[in-house]
Amino acid sequence: MNLILDYYNYWIVVFLMMTGFYIVISANNLVKKVVGLNIFQTSVFMMYISMGKVAGGTAPIVVDDNTLYSNPLPHVLILTAIVVGVATTAVGLSLIIRIKRAYGTVEENEFEHEDDAI
Amino acid sequence: MNFLDIISSLLLFAGTFFAFSGAVGLFRFPDFFTRVHAASLTDSIAAILMIAGLLLQTSFDLNTAKLIFILVFLLITSPTASHALAKSARHGGLLLFTEKPTKQGGTNQDD
């Protein structure tokens, strides 16, 4: 029982990560791949934030001296990582738009076929 | 539990009820326009009731002001959003579920 209470959060987050990861590697449509990538990354962020939580703590903004604060460091890291994520998403989506214009499709097997034909 | 708390929880409860019924409507209603109607319920009355309930929980400080701002903002934007949705749908040729498609086009389908 203790095991479950200690780790339930991480287990669900692992499940979410793997769902995202599965979408990335199994999807044939490029937009869906990018969605999967985002779900994967967002779930990793949740893992980081989960470890920063202190039971009974509050957000790390000073209220008074005797408050228990959650750990601010994971928050900082994830703020950075979110930004990195959106930057990657923007570039990925731009590539998709260009691929659509060049190949007329955003389905991986279709343009792979065309690439092989060239 | 004092008087304010009771009022506040009543308001919150009512808000939850409307939010829930809005969600049910979103799934159960027959066409796009009625669904927009159901969805706008959550933005308007449910939001008003909930924020009112929360207002009673504050001690009339900065948080109160923030909540009021949120409420005002919601009251401006959410009806506009519903309006824009419905109008675009109508311009796009979506018909009410009671109407029949005519020769000029129009469709009952929504997704």
Add this chain to the structure above:
Amino acid sequence: MLEQNLAALPIILPLIAAPLAIILGRTMPIWILATLVSGCASIISLQLLDTVLTTGVISYAVGGWQAPWGIELRIDTANAFVLVAVTAISTLVLLFSKDSIVKEIDCSKHALFYTAHLLCLAGLSGILITGDAFNLFVFLEISSLATYTLVSLARDKRCLTAAFRYLVMGTIGATFILIGVGLLYMKTGTLNMLDLATRIDLYDSSRTINTGLAFIIVGVSIKLALFPLHMWLPPAYTHAPSAVTAFLASTATKVAVYVMVRFIFTIFGASYVFHSMGMETILMLFAIIAIFKCSYTAAMQKNVKSTLAYSSVAQIGYMVLGISLVNVTGLMSGLLHIFNHALMKGALFMAVGAVFYRLGSADISAFKGLGKRMPLTMAAFTLAGLSIIGVPLTVGFISKWYLVTAALEQSHWFIAAAVLGGSLLAVVYIGRILEAAYFQEPDEANVAKISEAPLSMLIPMWILVIANIYFGIDTSFTTEAAQHAAELLFQNGQVMEVKP
């Protein structure tokens, strides 16, 4: 002021030059700025290597905050050595690209090309210099984003799909590294590499740390294109503009190899990774498969760029093989090969770029008869090709020599044999191209437009070729640096102390 901040400058200079380039707006001034900055960075990194060799490790606290609270930049011999290669190649590629990109990238995008190049350089230098595991991830992403952009700049539409595949694989790799670093952080509470090293020792057998190691190794393996996670690399290198390929092939994957070395030796410690986890067998296996499988595939390609791209994957196999031998000579041969391979592949891809500049194609059929028509370019190609094969008096021979020595030290006869077998395959794939260049007549249609490449391309190409031969004969500089770096890395992880 400069003296004190020297360690940070290789990152800061290109980092500031990139936005400046956007403000400048015109291509020519941007090119001058980029080349100057990159040149300064290479001079600074030479200076840093010198300092590190004479006075020892440089530690620089960014923002004045001491590690582990702030971010530390930490330069020892290993990263200074790779940094010299990266910044030098970057400068030469910039010189080379001025004419090269005219044929391969739309005019309106030249300014963006140089900006992205600068960003990529900043990212790579950041990865090399930083002493903080999360900061490494941030710089990894800067260089990756710039790389995706660079690859997608070519006119051939296939570069788009190649760049997208690269983006997806690269992001998965980076996310794996992020997960791995997260697990380490969770267990140790720190992100500073040295601090991590001391604190990981406390939790050596923990399952969380084991998983962290696995994720980091897999993530980095994607980034460095270790077989079988290399599938993104050949299309990206084949379809990217030649100048970009020349830069990436000789720097990006090499920096990833460095990251692997850094994580294995400095952070986790060799004894944990290899003795407790048995990683060496896995790495060795994949490295040997990479050498044979990819050398073989390289020999099957119609496109010379594609041949060289597969050859790169095979060469990465040699580096990983060196690491997996777990002795100083092996690691040294790996580091040496990072440097030497940068010289060879830079020269080779520049030569292909020059051919592309004249003929608009990099197919083997385009190389027919070039031995007479573009003698200087093909001579450069030949010499660099001999270096890839590992002919004595070239740098390729030196790194393979140490690799074989390392294998024999461990009495792994079969590895020594594998290295020689790989060289034979290299003879095949380089030989095919040389055969076309020297013993076949050019196609009628091409005769008219073939002439020697412009000087701006020949000069950087020949600088690299001469370096190939110079460092093949006078090996004292490279071997001493690599030896020193390898010894230091083996000592690391055991002696570090962190102030409370």
Add this chain to the structure above:
Amino acid sequence: MIEWIDLILLGMLALTALRVIFLKDLFAVVMLFGIYSFLSALVFIVLDAVDVAFTEAAVGAGISTVLMLGTLALTGRTEKENTHSKLLPILVVSVTGAALIYGTLDMPPFGNPDNPIHQHVAPRYIEDSPKEVGLPNMVTSVLASYRGFDTLGETVVVFSAAIGVLALLGIRREEDNNTPESGFKEHRVLQIVAKITIPLVILFALYVQFHGDFGPGGGFQAGVIAAAAFILYGLVFGLAKSMAVISPMFLRYMAASGVLLYAGVGLFSMMQGGNFLDYNLLASDPVAGQHYGILIIELGVGITVFAVMLTIFYAFASQTERSNIQ
């Protein structure tokens, strides 16, 4: 109580993510991603990461979703039948997942204050940063000062994204009147409401920008919000009008100057004889110096993020208009 809310939210996240796998309608997939993002923002709030939640809501549910929708408008909204074998992905995911679950077994328990990450490094941030840096919001202190180099890197990542998008798509400025007006041309109500709300949104962005020292917020969130205001303007009044207000070229300069502002603070502190980004030297009093430093670099971040987000929107939107003409 908190645990239960956490659990319910995580459950909803799991359902959303699973649904994405099986849906073929990409529009719905993207909307579900928006929901996923919002739900994860709620999880972040439950776990006390208010700054992160703010960012996730603005970026994941806001900007990312808008960009994805913009892409869908160009690429079509249904996914075709996937003929690839599902076996390999399932195998890879199972192995990876199993490795992670194995890794969780030695993890420090969730929420326990004795965990190593709460004992090492972080206590200094919690105990000393209000004195050393002088800000109540520790996240801002760590972000902008202790790990300011990361944040510089982050700003550069955003800048690189703009370079990437510009290189890939470019921004086409249609001066002539051939450009079809935005689809909302007839929406009088929308236009009026937009006129009322846009100033409020910009005001809010400024509040977030300068209040980040005391509460959740900071340059990044502010930049995104301010960009959202202009994106709304562009959507309602048409791209051409929006570009007349802020031209793409000006945005390029803005994006570059934000990074330069940030790096300039670092260079200045170097000139004062300190290390790169050492704000202590910006004023005679270290704490005041920290204050100035953080204020300026946050401004730099805000400017760059605003400019880049709007640039990306311009690039995407001008693609849509272009395909409308064809």
